[in-house]
Amino acid sequence: MSRDEAPSGVAFWIGAVVGIGIMVFGLRGIFINAGATQPVEFAKWFIGADLLHDLVIAPLVALVGVVVVRLLSRPWRGPVQAGLMATAIVVAVGWAPLHGYGRVTAIGNGTVQPLDYSTAVATVVGVIWALVLVWLAVIAVRRTRPV
Template sequence: MRWVLGAAGVGLLGWGGFLLLPLLLDSVGNTVSLGGWLIGGPLLHDAVVAPVVGLVGLVISQRVGRAWRTPVVTGLVVSAVLTALSVPWLWRSFAPFVNPGLHDRNVLLGLVIALAVVWLAVLAAGLVNRRRLSAAPPAGG
C-alpha cells in the first residue's frame, strides 16, 4: 500500500510540474512571482517563522501555568500561520495574481479580526483548563 501511495504522490507531483511549466515559461514576472511563492514561502517559514514561534512558545510555556500552556502555544502557531499567509496580500507591490473577489477587501482588518478570534479562543480554552484543573482531585489522593 505504501508503494501505491508513493507512486500516486510522485505521479501527482509530475502532473503539477507539467501544469506549472507553461506559467514558468510565460514571462519573467510569472517566474519571479511563482518563485516567491514556491521558494520564498518555505524559506520564510523554515528560516524565520518556525524558529521564532518555537522559541517564543518555549519561553512562554515556561512562564505560564499548566492550564495555559497548550492554548497559548497553539494560539502562537495559528497566529504565525495566519500572518505568513497574509503577507503576500499585505505586501501589495509583490502580491500574487489578481483573483476577483479576493483583493476587494481590507486584508489587514481581516487579519486583525482573525487574530482576535484566535486569541479569544485561547483565552476561553485557558479559562476552561484552569477551572478543570482546579476542580480535579489532588493526584495520589
C-alpha cells in the same frame, strides 16, 4: 518523529509517475508562458517561500514555543499556545487590508477594503483571547474542584 520513513510499494511508484508527469506539465506551462510567468521572478517567490518558512518562520515559532514552555506550567500552556497561533494567523490574513495595499492598487475605488481594519482585526483577536480566557477559567475551576 525526526526520522523520515522511506516510502516504497506500488502506491508510491504510481503516485511518483503520475505526480511527476503533472509537475512536468506545470513547469512546461511556466516556461511556455514565460512572458507572463517571469520564471526567474516566479522561482524567487516559489523557492523563497520554502526558504522563508524553513529558515525564518519555523525557527521563530519554535523560539516562541520554548518561551511559552519556560514561562507557563503545563496546564496553562495549551490555551495560550492556541491563542498565539490563532492570533498570528489572523494577523497574517489581515496584513494586506491592515496596510491598505488594495486601496493603493485600486485608487478611488471605495469598495476595496472598505472597513477600518485596525478595529476589525482587533475585534477578531479579541474574540480569540476571550475564548482563551474562558478555556483558562475552565481549567482553573477544574483544578480547584475537589476530586
